Amino acid sequence: MSLTGLFLISFLIIHVCINACIFNDLFYPEDDGDMFNRAAHFMATSMVVRTLEYGLFIGFIIHIIQGYVLEAKNLSRRGKGYKINLANKGSKWYSRTMGLLGTLLLLFLIMHISHFWVPSRITGLEEVEGKNYHNLFILMVDVFHNPVIVVLYVLGCISLAYHLLHGFQSAFRTLGMHNTRYIGMIKGIGTAFSIIVPFVFALMPISIYMDWIGRN
Numbered sequence: 001m002s003l004t005g006l007f008l009i010s011f012l013i014i015h016v017c018i019n020a021c022i023f024n025d026l027f028y029p030e031d032d033g034d035m036f037n038r039a040a041h042f043m044a045t046s047m048v049v050r051t052l053e054y055g056l057f058i059g060f061i062i063h064i065i066q067g068y069v070l071e072a073k074n075l076s077r078r079g080k081g082y083k084i085n086l087a088n089k090g091s092k093w094y095s096r097t098m099g100l101l102g103t104l105l106l107l108f109l110i111m112h113i114s115h116f117w118v119p120s121r122i123t124g125l126e127e128v129e130g131k132n133y134h135n136l137f138i139l140m141v142d143v144f145h146n147p148v149i150v151v152l153y154v155l156g157c158i159s160l161a162y163h164l165l166h167g168f169q170s171a172f173r174t175l176g177m178h179n180t181r182y183i184g185m186i187k188g189i190g191t192a193f194s195i196i197v198p199f200v201f202a203l204m205p206i207s208i209y210m211d212w213i214g215r216n
């Protein structure tokens, strides 16, 4: 789980950086999502990236299966009961609800893939005059003008934050990096990552809904 988790974390870094190109619109509204569209177009047409995409989906599937198997094992152990229930003293609530947080993320992912990946890769996007690439920015602006979808995305990002708060450092512990020399640093980087990345993601639907970007 730790290896697939770290692989998915590396995907999140690339995904958030590419998507953050939409914020160029804040400073140059005339850009109209051009910078983001160029980056997304590269990702959609590069053979290397498209091949890696298969690895990404396989990574997600393995991580999800491993998560449910681990959850089932934990549940069967819990069925036998602990002599002393440490509850909050033993672990944080989000560490004990990784299965639930992961399930919320899975539901988010199904919705998310149907919003963007399916039109981008399967059903096709509208070509916009003068631009020979598919315009994912216009699709984003369209999708994020629905307040219900914006709320669901923000909730998805909150689930991601809590999932990462436990998952990030847990992955390193599993790989054996849990001695006192590294643990403080890993905890610090993990906490910062778990807050910053979901926050930047959440800012995307919010900024579009608020018309801070994409108003042209």
Ligand code: HEM
Residues within 6 Å of the ligand: 015, 019, 040, 041, 043, 044, 053, 056, 105, 109, 112, 113, 116, 117, 120, 121, 136, 140, 153, 157, 160, 201, 202, 204, 205
């Ligand atoms: C909340 C802000 C987010 C926005 C605006 C966003 C936007 C997008 C867009 C536009 C695509 C299609 C890219 C393309 O086809 O070239 C995409 C794909 C994808 N997104 Fe997101 N995303 C967000 C958050 C997330 C999060 C939090 C995750 C994971 C937990 C995620 C996972 C994926 C996956 C797995 C794909 C398909 C693979 C790929 O296209 O590379 N996204 N996203």
